[in-house]
Amino acid sequence: MTKSILVVDDETSINFALEHLMKAEGYNVATAHDGNEAIDCVDQTHPDLILLDVSLPHKDGYEICQALRANATTQNIKIVMMSARSRDIEIEKGMAMGANAYLTKPFSLGAVTKTVKDILAQA
């Protein structure tokens, strides 16, 4: 069965690029551009994996991650956090919130593809 991915980033250019990259890799893709939209989207689409930016309007990525992990219906969704915040404390915080991986921006599209594949393969 085709896996579904939700791309959440308020930067339209990277959102656009990741959407097309994931489609090209054969996944079903949905997109969201802020924290509230992301939560709504998860409720509607139940994705297998979320590419989640940390700095988002309304609800940030840490908060979304913690909320998803606290909810029994969403706690098993794989989450790859993406952020320009690259300090080790920020990465540690992301992982503590329940992310499966943390990618620091800028990253190569190849790295994103590989991370997504690896994590979905663990499921």
Place this chain on the structure above:
Amino acid sequence: MIERLSLRLRIFLFFAFIGLGSCAIIIAALSFALGRIGADATPHLVLFGGMSCFAILLLNGYVWQKFDLNVANPIDMMVKDVRTLVHAGAQQDLDSETGKYLGFLNPAIREISQALVEAREETEKQVTEATALANRQKRRLETILHDLDQGVLICNLENKILLYNRKALQILHVSGDLGLGRTLYSVVSAAPFRHALDRLHNRFEEGRHKRHKEGLSALIIGATADGKHTLQGRITLIINSEETQATGFIVTFEDITNQLAENVERDRLLHQAMIELRHPAANLQATAEMLAGDFDFDADTRKHFETLLVRETHSLSASIEAMDTKSHQLMAGAWPMSDVYSSSLFNCILRRNASEDLTLTCEFVGTPVWLHCDSVTIVELVEFIMRKVASHTGLRVFQLSANRTGRKIYIDLYWHGEMVTMSQIDSWLDEPLDADLGEITGRDVLDRHKTDFWSTKTPDDMVHVRLPLAPARDHHEDDMEIEREIIPERLDFYDFDLMERTNLAEVQDTPLRALTYVVFDTETTGLEPSNGDEMISIAGVRIVNGRIMRGESFDHYIHPGRSIPAASTAIHHITNDMVAEAPPVEEVLPKFHKFVSDAVLVAHNAAFDMKFLSLKEKQTGLAFTNPVLDTVLLAAHLQGQTASLTLDTLAEQFGIEIPPEVRHTALGDSLATAEVLLRLIDLLEASGVKTLRDAVEVEKKAAAIRKQQAKY
């Protein structure tokens, strides 16, 4: 003339005068009789005269001897005992047998002595009570100075250091031998300090300080004496209460060497970033504009431009990644912070909470650790969050722990119950912490510490919020151990009486009590320095204005370069193993020379110890040209050459206890000799020996007498 002779000598002369006078009268009477009776009586008169004179002299001698034994000598001994009691404060009982033929004199003196001892005890009690209050205030000042994160030095107008705190030693990179009374310019570079002081003196003399925005204070940027560390601080003139005269100055400072280096590195990094980012940015811009522009490319050229676009993008990402790594290293420590023990931090949090309406119970779990932070704001932040969580969840019981994982210290606040979400925490972090801290929010505190804060559930179903902080910069063995080291030592780090002294160069005429001494002792392989015996230990203590500075002692073993005879080890208990790792004399004596500085050297039988020092002059290139006093010679002047003058005897006489375990250690004997010196100074002053010049004079006389005695 006759008043300068001792009592016993004067009485002897008195009896001699009576004896010889009587003989002269007999001879005169017999001569007169001879003229009347005639020459025939000569043999009878000579016989009569000779026998009479002999009998008178014999009787006179016998009476003198009894008088000396039972009157003059006991009076002399009682006088010495009374003087020792009065001036040196030793509480020994007078011998009841002394002067038993002097009627009520001995009991009367003993009663007076007893009354004196009681009066002295009463006075001491009152003085103790009166000074207790002052001491408590003094300790408060000491605690404040000790805990300051800035170095503090207080100096008199001759730039002599009167006070320093431990942070000053640390910043100036001095290993505990800074020395009160030493000049400021031996530890810092003189020029900037001299210039700032000149400006402040001018400002004060012209009265400009009253309207100057900095008053009697000025900013100073200087360096340590070796130029290795840059200092920034303030220098402030101290003036007398009448505001007519400057009496000294205070310097507060911190080491900004690393900060400056970081600023330079930050500038360099920023500059480099601009250059490194401009290249790929320019390439990207040109390539992108070419691709987006209205150009007619063939397929190969378009492909080439696309390849360039990807390559330059990767190049840009790589540059950002490299600069990001470097900038993280610089971010640490931008805000002034200090090392703090987690249990102290937690106690502060509890005390802080006790002043709030909502009092909480908090248990500390785990082993305390040292961390590096701005403790004031961290205490406020943790207490604030604890209170917020309590209000939010209704809980009153928490646990706090600090533990080290890798290069981080985690402060964790635990509780059983409801989870608080990150959105909740984020909203708390945006609130101001405390009115006293101004508008500082929790987020500001986190930013200063380059850290973050988050909440999670633990595996055992507790909730905890976690605050990662940096580990301590310095190495700390154990909190309690450090307290033990610091408390007794810090008491001797100042002497404000030095403020009153104006010219230390005139030591010859300085009162003995006002001199700075280094009382020292050596332990050696034997008693013959000229025949190859060597020093194996040297120790000294400083006396400043009549106070032994126990926090400023010098105590080092020396590798003698030869074996220690068993007979010597039996006395001082120093074995070959104990000095095996010790530095040689060439390393230790320069340190001792620096410790002594311009103080007066004192030792018990100083000639012996000075001989060892002088024999090393060539080897070390250092001469000890300081004035020298010898407690043996000073005691000989006061107590007579026939008295026992060993360190043990003098200590016992003055009521000084030398613990057996430190007797015959260089430091133990130095301390005992220092105590003896202080008692001797009391007695010397009472006998009219007031200055160093006077003391050296009486020493010379005592030495000459001992030399004469040694001939017989």
